[in-house]
Amino acid sequence: MSDRFGIFKLQGERLRQFYEFCNEKSLSPDEELTQIEYAFYEIMKNPSVEGNLFRKASSIEEAAALFHTYVLEDMTGYDRTVKLAYEFKNRYGS
């Protein structure tokens, strides 16, 4: 796992594309904000992470499963993600 990078543990082709994204926009890959921006970019633009399925998920559990499967590629922490997501939805959702 040591070759994984950043808060989303990117590796392989996704990591290469992330660096390409940073180069194109002259952003520092080490900055968390850059990594967050790339996560949004990836979900919106890259069908390989099942962005549409994620965006249209009909429940927090489904969204969390998709996010862990396709974005994080790791189900570790799924329960915590679900718990926090409910909290954020209650906090910010109208």
Added chain:
Amino acid sequence: MSELNLFESEFYGDKIRWFIGIVEKVDGDPQTLGRVKVRAFGIHNAYISEIAIDDLPWATVMVPTGVSGTGQSPTGLQNGTMVFGVFLDGKHSQNPVVLGSLPKIESGLVDNITPQQKIKPGKVGTNLGASGTLSNTTPPTRSGSSAGGSGDALYSAGINNGFGSDAAAVMTASIMDRIS
């Protein structure tokens, strides 16, 4: 010594503790003194489930001399404002006073927000601002800032880019959990 034992010393200032935090609530002060609820970085946990907004201490807001502070709050503070202040009771940290607000550098996640979107009463903001959105057609860009994130900004960014509320909440939770 205060009857409420809020001060450790007769000489206020001997053991004060300064803080930087985010305004979480600007209305509802039972004493109508214009006090606000502030979540102080490093002192109050970021998650509402662990420290609810109502459990945060009311912070008196210092106003310029000549301003009575009576009636409608003259402080101008809004939810999401970053503030600097001191706890008069030092380590007990139950008697905060806000001395001023701090300008924030908004990230690209909030570059496209409208004034109406920027203020979202009753919601919580952190160091990205009170609310935000991404462009509907292009990936986020930014003007540059330090790393950090606002749950409110991230959630709004997701919603404004066609995420369902569940997806936006999951995205927000995942990111905030990793950068907190």
